[in-house]
Amino acid sequence: MADSRAPRAMRADARRNRDRLLAEARAAFLDHGTDASLEDIAARAGVGVGTLYRHFPTREALLEALLRERFDALTTKARRLAGHSSARDALIAWTLDFVETTTTYRGLTAAVMATLRDPASALHASCEAMRGAGTALLIRAQEAGDVRADVAPVEFLALVAGVSWAGEQMAGGGLRGDRLLPLLFEGLERRD
Template identity: 80%
Template sequence: MGDTRRAMRADARRNRDRLLAEARAAFLEHGTGASLDDVAARAGVGAGTLYRHFPTREALLEALLGERFDALTARARALADQGSAREALLAWTLEFVETTTAYRGLTAMLTATLRDPASALHASCEAMREAGTALLVRAQRAGDVRADVTPAEFLALVAGVSWAREQLTGGEPGADRLLPLIFEGLGPPR
């Protein structure tokens, strides 16, 4: 992506940057279902310009979130050899929930993306899933997480917390309270 950006004409680069800024604002305001035509209008460009830079909604989200997803994958790899396996998994999972709830509706979109290899977000999501799975397996080997919990089940629980976080309002418990409750249930039988 960096090479493509450098090779762009200055006006195309400015258009792309404006589109990203306006998309970020629109997604924060309206979630991932925000109108792409509105994003283009807010950026002061036509829909054709938006689709030239970002042919799909997923491509636009990949441009906005790709670095965050890559950082989350790298964080999981860094945590793989640090401290308690349970604490490493919990720390990464909290960061995962924070990242995947950046925009309302993102959790559902990412879940669908894992099943769609043609999606622009698929590779980033798959890398995050693999990194999280490695932390889960480490925690299972350490006896911190039940051995019968599959990666798919674990990620479904985490996606559930992400979805719940999207729905919560001011006074309700957040993901930082829900995840430890789930982790208690994931622990080995006493």
């Protein structure tokens, strides 16, 4: 006898609706940030708001569907960089990618930081794995003597989130993460 608790395959029309919702959400978040109207997203996808909420019960669930792959890629990259010959270069490379990812949509930096404090959030597990992998790179750089030992992982993440937030606020204003991060790392370097 088949297990009645097994998840059912999504119907073709439901799959199309979900894919349209994701495409329109991506466009709306690019244009208007993470606070874009969910009702507008549903309308642009040609479905009712109830259909949106059936697929994505919360804004965080919609963001999770769009971002999980990116956050998982950051986690994978951090693990791959753990074997890099320069702990400092590995940390910088990962941090540049982190800033690029978290500035994809205006408001995303704040959403990621809030998600890390909320275990019930749909994005929490992906964000936590990403943070853990980045923390391992930080600790490796500290052990190599490349980064000050008195910088706690939560402080490092806050600094990097600050760079992301600044880049987000100054989009188009010439403020770039690839310029700010070297300045940040100069401040993090161990001074004897």
